[in-house]
Amino acid sequence: MDNVLPARDKSNSSSKVINGKVALVRPENKITNISLAFDVLHDKLRDPECVFWDFSLFGGLGGWNDDGCMLVFNENEVISCHCNHTTTFSILMSPNSPDNFILAYITYNGVAYSIVSLIICLIIEGIIWKSIGDNMTSYLRHVSIVNIALSLLIADIWFIVGAAISDADQKNPPACTAATFFIHFFYLALFFWMLASALLLLYRTLSVFDGGLSTRAMLIIGFSLGYGAPLIIATITIAVTAPSNNYTRENNVCWLAWDTHKTLLAFVIPALTIVAINFIILTLVISKMLRRRVGLIGAQARERHALLVIIRCLAVLTPIFGVTWALGIGTMVSPENLGLHVAFALLNSLQGLCILLFGTLLDKKVTSEIAKKFFFQSRTKTTSPASFSTLGKLFWKLRSTGQGGRAVKSQGYDSYARRSPPSYREAGLMEKETF
Numbered sequence: 001m002d003n004v005l006p007a008r009d010k011s012n013s014s015s016k017v018i019n020g021k022v023a024l025v026r027p028e029n030k031i032t033n034i035s036l037a038f039d040v041l042h043d044k045l046r047d048p049e050c051v052f053w054d055f056s057l058f059g060g061l062g063g064w065n066d067d068g069c070m071l072v073f074n075e076n077e078v079i080s081c082h083c084n085h086t087t088t089f090s091i092l093m094s095p096n097s098p099d100n101f102i103l104a105y106i107t108y109n110g111v112a113y114s115i116v117s118l119i120i121c122l123i124i125e126g127i128i129w130k131s132i133g134d135n136m137t138s139y140l141r142h143v144s145i146v147n148i149a150l151s152l153l154i155a156d157i158w159f160i161v162g163a164a165i166s167d168a169d170q171k172n173p174p175a176c177t178a179a180t181f182f183i184h185f186f187y188l189a190l191f192f193w194m195l196a197s198a199l200l201l202l203y204r205t206l207s208v209f210d211g212g213l214s215t216r217a218m219l220i221i222g223f224s225l226g227y228g229a230p231l232i233i234a235t236i237t238i239a240v241t242a243p244s245n246n247y248t249r250e251n252n253v254c255w256l257a258w259d260t261h262k263t264l265l266a267f268v269i270p271a272l273t274i275v276a277i278n279f280i281i282l283t284l285v286i287s288k289m290l291r292r293r294v295g296l297i298g299a300q301a302r303e304r305h306a307l308l309v310i311i312r313c314l315a316v317l318t319p320i321f322g323v324t325w326a327l328g329i330g331t332m333v334s335p336e337n338l339g340l341h342v343a344f345a346l347l348n349s350l351q352g353l354c355i356l357l358f359g360t361l362l363d364k365k366v367t368s369e370i371a372k373k374f375f376f377q378s379r380t381k382t383t384s385p386a387s388f389s390t391l392g393k394l395f396w397k398l399r400s401t402g403q404g405g406r407a408v409k410s411q412g413y414d415s416y417a418r419r420s421p422p423s424y425r426e427a428g429l430m431e432k433e434t435f
Contacts, residue, residue: 009064019045033084040077048074050081070245073171103341110349111156117352118153121360128369136215137204137306144197145359147226148190155186162254176254181238184267188230191274196222198281201310205285237266268329275322278314309363316358324348
C-alpha cells in the first residue's frame, strides 16, 4: 500500500514521501488509543510525521492527516507513533530538510559569537552606567540598548537549550514547549524594545527638548511595551495552539510550527510589522532633523548627539533584523534551499556583534568614558609618587616665603605684601606647572 497511496497530506502538499510500511488496523473491539512502531525505509529522510489515511479529504479521494496522532520517539531507525483512533497509519518524512555540516557549524559558532558580543556589551554598559548623566534621551537610549542586548542574549541561550532538546534521542515534549515559549517571548521582546527606541526617537524629535513626559513615565511605557506586549502575544499563542499539539514543529523541533499550522506567524507578523514601523519613523525623523537646525552648545548638543546615536543604531539594526527573519520565512517556504539556510544562519550570527558595535562601541562618549576609567586610573597610579614630591616642594616654598615675610615685617606693610605667600589659585597653578 505504501507504493499505491499518494503522499499528499491534508494541505494537498506532496513535498513528503511515505517512509514506512502502511499498517491497516481492524480491531475486533473498539479501541481508542493505539501505539505503532515503524521501521524506517530511508534513513536519510528527516522530520517524521505520524499520519493516518483520511477518506473524507478531497471529496472522497483521501489524503494523509495527522489529527489525533503524535510522534513518541525516533531512534535507531525506528519510529513510534501514538494515535487516539484506529485507521490506516504510516509515517511521512521530508526529503528537503538540509542536514549540512557547514550549516550546523555556522549556526552554533555564530550563536556563540553573538552571546560573547552581547555579554561584552552588557559589561561595558555596566561600567559606564554612572557616567551617563542627566540627559533623558541618552539615559533612555542606554536603557533600550541594555534590554535589547539582554533579550537577544537570553533568546540565544534558550535557542541552544532548544537545539539540545531537539537533538536528544529521548524526546521531552514539555521541555521543548517551554523552550519554544521563552525563545518566542525574548525574540519578540528584542523587536518591541527596538520599537520603543524608535518611538523615543520620534517623541524627542517632535517635542520640546526639556518638556513633556517625565523619565519615570517614559520608563513605564518602555518596559510595558518591551516586555508586556511580547508576554501577551506569547501567552495567547501557547494557550491557543499547545492543547491541540500545534504549538511546536513536527518531531519535537523546539520552534513554532509552520508546515501544518502556521503558528510561526505569531512571531513573524509582529516582528516584520515593527521593522516597517521603524523604517517609517526613521524616515520622518531624518527629514525633520535635516530641516531643523539645532545649536551645538550645552544641553541641545548632548540631545542631538543622543538622537544621532539612536538613528545610527536603528538604521543598522532594523534592516539586519528585518532581512534575517525575512530569510527565516524563506527557509520555511523553501526548506530545500541550502543558500537561504546559510544566509539566515550568517545574519543571525551577526546580530549580537552589530548591537555591540552600533549600540555601544561606535558611540564616542561611551569610548571616551571607558578611556577615562581605565587609562586615567593607570596614569594616576604611575604618577602618584611624583605628585607627593611636587606637593612637598610646594609646601617648602610656601613655608620659606612665609618666613621671609616675617623677617621683613619691620620694614613696612609694602615690603611684607611683596613677600606674602601666593594665593591658593597661584599655588594651584604652580602645582599644575610642576606636575
